[in-house]
Amino acid sequence: MAVVTTPGFRKRGMVDRIEGMMNDRIKIVLDVVSSYPSLESIDALRGVDGLDALDAIVALGGGSSIDMGKALSRLASSARDEHPSGNLWDIVNQDGIADIPVIAVPTTAGTGSEVTPTATVWDYQNRIKRSLSGDDLFPKVAIVDPVLTHDLPVSLTVSSGLDAISHALESIWNRNASPISLAVATQSLRFSLHALPRLKADCSDYEARTHMMQASLMAGMAISQTRTALSHSLSYPLTMEFGIPHGVACSFALPEILGFNLMSDDGRLERLATEIGFESVDGLEYRLRELLESSLSPLEPFSSLSCNDLTEDLVNRMYAKGRLENNLRDVDSGDLIQILRDALDRYGVR
Numbered sequence: 001m002a003v004v005t006t007p008g009f010r011k012r013g014m015v016d017r018i019e020g021m022m023n024d025r026i027k028i029v030l031d032v033v034s035s036y037p038s039l040e041s042i043d044a045l046r047g048v049d050g051l052d053a054l055d056a057i058v059a060l061g062g063g064s065s066i067d068m069g070k071a072l073s074r075l076a077s078s079a080r081d082e083h084p085s086g087n088l089w090d091i092v093n094q095d096g097i098a099d100i101p102v103i104a105v106p107t108t109a110g111t112g113s114e115v116t117p118t119a120t121v122w123d124y125q126n127r128i129k130r131s132l133s134g135d136d137l138f139p140k141v142a143i144v145d146p147v148l149t150h151d152l153p154v155s156l157t158v159s160s161g162l163d164a165i166s167h168a169l170e171s172i173w174n175r176n177a178s179p180i181s182l183a184v185a186t187q188s189l190r191f192s193l194h195a196l197p198r199l200k201a202d203c204s205d206y207e208a209r210t211h212m213m214q215a216s217l218m219a220g221m222a223i224s225q226t227r228t229a230l231s232h233s234l235s236y237p238l239t240m241e242f243g244i245p246h247g248v249a250c251s252f253a254l255p256e257i258l259g260f261n262l263m264s265d266d267g268r269l270e271r272l273a274t275e276i277g278f279e280s281v282d283g284l285e286y287r288l289r290e291l292l293e294s295s296l297s298p299l300e301p302f303s304s305l306s307c308n309d310l311t312e313d314l315v316n317r318m319y320a321k322g323r324l325e326n327n328l329r330d331v332d333s334g335d336l337i338q339i340l341r342d343a344l345d346r347y348g349v350r
């Protein structure tokens, strides 16, 4: 069994606790996960001794650790049959080969990766974000305990919470939505829209931590069925090029995207707004603006970005395959630029 985590969890004694609980079953500890894991960081795992004998992977941490655990499952499954050489991407991108179970233990409330069949890998050489996907990437077990988020600082609590809110909304304004995914995402938003402002005011609010963890899990379940859409599609180049945290990049334009998708509403957005306690979509849009503006100012996430950076090349890279076409309303580059400009204007980015 292997543990995949960040150096921080090793330092804080969490890995020792897991090793103690598992007697001598933990054979490999990979405390090497960094934010936004690269292809190279996964490639580096190929040289680890004992990979071909792994029987389970415990992925402890935020989305990066869990995604790394999923990629390791494919890599180690492949190593069992043959010692893989050649292109790392060709190995880990083989749908269906992961047969080493991943036990996901999220320590943030946001990514929902513990219940999704996808993993994000950053290809810094080609300056693109890549996605692994396939049912073999669903973790076998998810241990979801809000106690594990207690020590999360406010900035990470907010940015990961915004990711969960984005997941829920993205699954609703999504062409793949079903009555089940809509119900789960609606319940997720009922929790998150109240819990996140409470956590911003008091990070030790245990009930709010619990609701946020549930919201993240449910939003993850919803996007596991629908995938994400416009808001995530436009976020990836902003994270890659300007270092804007994922949770911020995929949420800062939610009010504008809500307004944009409202033009193609088949009734689901009006229904969502009333089901979570607003009189109309306007009320929901106002709440989102309020939440984002009060949450993002202390993060100063846009300091390295100006509207001049919205070049044709950057906007073209916002057409993420498997994401943008899920959006309820068709989007062209003119729409994208307008959404970005309107959103950035609210944060004073000119």
Ligand SMILES: [Fe+2]
Pocket (backbone or CB within 6 Å): 111, 163, 166, 167, 232, 246, 250
């Ligand atoms: Fe996300």
